[in-house]
Each structure stands twice: as structure tokens, then as C-alpha cells.
Amino acid sequence: MEIYVAIDDTDSLEFGATGQSANELRRLIEDxxxxxxxxxxxxxxxxxxxIPYTSHNSSMCFKAVIGGDNLDEFITSAAKFLQETSAAGSDPGLCVAVKERIKNLEELLSFGYKAKVEILSKAEAYKTAEHCGLHLSEHGGTGLGIIGALAGIGLRITGNDGRFQGxxxxxxxxxxxxxxxxxxxTEIDEVRSIDGQVLxxxxxxxxxxxxxxxxxxxxxxxxxxxxxxxxxxxxNKQLKNY
Incomplete structure (x- = not known):
């Protein structure tokens, strides 16, 4: 099955990086x-x-293909990883979506786009996750990271948002x-000018x-x-809107 995994707010100014944590979850799947x-x-x-955030208020997301029998074990392991490794004072959130089980897709995409321009609440995040059939959970602190984690899923699914980490x-x-x-x-699919010309x-x-x-x-x-x-x-300045 194809899944999307997103996390947010796992680090502090002194410790950790959410991108690094996302890549550790990728390695967990592979290992x-x-x-x-x-x-x-x-x-x-x-x-x-x-909005409290560490430095840039960004969430991290990746796609994976896993066996259906491994989904629950992955979610449990990912939750444990966030609880054990996230920085003190952080508010980590985890979101996992199974592509074929997503309901009310437009609501999910709308939440992602709204998170780029509006202040959203945990209650809105949980309500959206329930309507759309996604796993959403908090793993420390205030748990506010669930907002960014859910938004990250929606934005990744659009196929038109985000920079690749690294x-x-x-x-x-x-x-x-x-x-x-x-x-x-490289893994680059295409080289394109900022006005749309494919080289x-x-x-x-x-x-x-x-x-x-x-x-x-x-x-x-x-x-x-x-x-x-x-x-x-x-x-980076030219890519600030991505």
C-alpha cells in the first residue's frame, strides 16, 4: 500500500532537526x-x-510503499521514535495517510493550503483527520505539531508544494x-526555468x-x-515561495 507520512515540531533551537527525524523514519521502513x-x-x-515554531514553521513529509500488514507496526514504531528522540520543549505531531483510504480529499488539501495563510487549531486538525480517514497523533509537549503534520500530508498530495529536503x-x-x-x-526529473520553460x-x-x-x-x-x-x-531567496 502507498502511504504518506508527515511530522512536525520535533526539534528545538539547540537540538535536532525535523528533516533528520523524517529521514530516520524512512530508514526505519527500509531497515x-x-x-x-x-x-x-x-x-x-x-x-x-x-504561532510557536522553532525557526521556519515547516513540516516534513514523505511517501512510502509498505506491506499492509506492516502499517500498524510502523505507526507504533514512529510514535515511539518521536516520543524518545524529539527535543525537550518540542510539540511533535505525526500524521499517516493510506492513499486508498483517504476520504474527502478536497477537505484535506484545503487544510494544507489554509495552514500556509491562516492560524489553525488542534481541534480543526483532529476534525479534518477524522473526516478524511487519517491517523493523527501528538507525542509530547502541547502536541501542536499535529497541525503541521496534517498540513504536510495535504500539501505533499497536491504534487505542487514543497522543497525536497537536503x-x-x-x-x-x-x-x-x-x-x-x-x-x-540525480533523482531530478526535469530542469525548468522559473517561468516554465523546460530545458x-x-x-x-x-x-x-x-x-x-x-x-x-x-x-x-x-x-x-x-x-x-x-x-x-x-x-534560496528565489525558492522562498516553495
Whole structure:
């Protein structure tokens, strides 16, 4: 079965990283032989003085394919992992969705988008999770992380939100590389300009300092921009809306 797993608020300014925790859950699936997982995406939520968050108020989500008999054991293990490893003072939340069991999909997607622009409550999160048939649970502190975890699921399912966690290694900053090489050497599906032009495999681009990819149309996309007659990989400022 295909599942989506999202977590939020597992870290503090001094300890841990939610992206690292999400990747540990991916490794748990692989190490136990329960199935295979895909890369983690980071989903930016609303930044507001009334919302407590560590640094960026973002949740982490990944897809996996696991055996149906392993679902309950995974959820139990994931909950235990969050309880034992999350930073002191954090408010971790866990959400797990089985794709074929999701109900009221539009409500789930709407919750994800609202979390980017509105202050939402735990009560709204639990109500939405129940309506949509998702597992949602809190594992320490106030449990406010359930809001971001549920939102992360909805946003990942859209296929049009989030940056993939981690950097892509293409070479040294300032070097050039062909698009075809990027596709062959990485998990990038497509290299595309910020205005929508898909680059051909023989075109080249200048490598930036930090290479990040984004989720668009269900694909892992490397976004680039044109400057000085050459293509350049986008920087964090240009990717802030993803």
C-alpha cells in the first residue's frame, strides 16, 4: 500500500532537526524490510507571532510503499521514535495517510493550503483527520505539531508544494553542467526555468552554492533562471515561495 507520512515540531533551537527525524523514519521502513520510501519534502507554513515554531514553521513529509500488514507496526514504531528522540520543549505531531483510504480529499488539501495563510487549531486538525480517514497523533509537549503534520500530508498530495529536503551534489559552485548529466546523475526529473520553460538535455547551467529541488506537477524539479546569457540554479531567496 502507498502511504504518506508527515511530522512536525520535533526539534528545538539547540537540538535536532525535523528533516533528520523524517529521514530516520524512512530508514526505519527500509531497515525493517517493510517497504521503500521516497525523498522528504519540506512544506512552508504560516509565519505569525501567534504561532510557536522553532525557526521556519515547516513540516516534513514523505511517501512510502509498505506491506499492509506492516502499517500498524510502523505507526507504533514512529510514535515511539518521536516520543524518545524529539527535543525537550518540542510539540511533535505525526500524521499517516493510506492513499486508498483517504476520504474527502478536497477537505484535506484545503487544510494544507489554509495552514500556509491562516492560524489553525488542534481541534480543526483532529476534525479534518477524522473526516478524511487519517491517523493523527501528538507525542509530547502541547502536541501542536499535529497541525503541521496534517498540513504536510495535504500539501505533499497536491504534487505542487514543497522543497525536497537536503542538497543536491552537482559539482563546485561556478562550474557548468549539462542538463542531461543532471538527469542521469540525480533523482531530478526535469530542469525548468522559473517561468516554465523546460530545458533540453544539451543545455548547460552554472552551478550555484546550494542546489535545491522543488515538487511541481508531481515531479522533482530543478528550477533555474537566465542571467548574463547563461542558465543558473535558483538560490534560496528565489525558492522562498516553495
Amino acid at each position: 525493517k524490510g517493510w517497504g521503500k520510501s521516497e525523498a522528504v519534502t519540506r512544506h512552508q507554513l504560516l509565519l505569525h507571532p501567534d 542538497r543536491i551534489q552537482l559539482g563546485n559552485s561556478g562550474e557548468t553542467i549539462a542538463v542531461g548529466e543532471i538527469i542521469a546523475q 533540453a538535455s544539451d543545455e548547460t547551467l552554472v552551478i550555484g552554492e546550494k542546489i535545491k529541488s522543488v515538487l511541481l506537477e508531481g515531479k522533482r524539479i530543478l528550477l533555474v533562471y537566465r542571467e548574463g546569457g547563461a542558465w543558473h540554479s535558483c538560490n
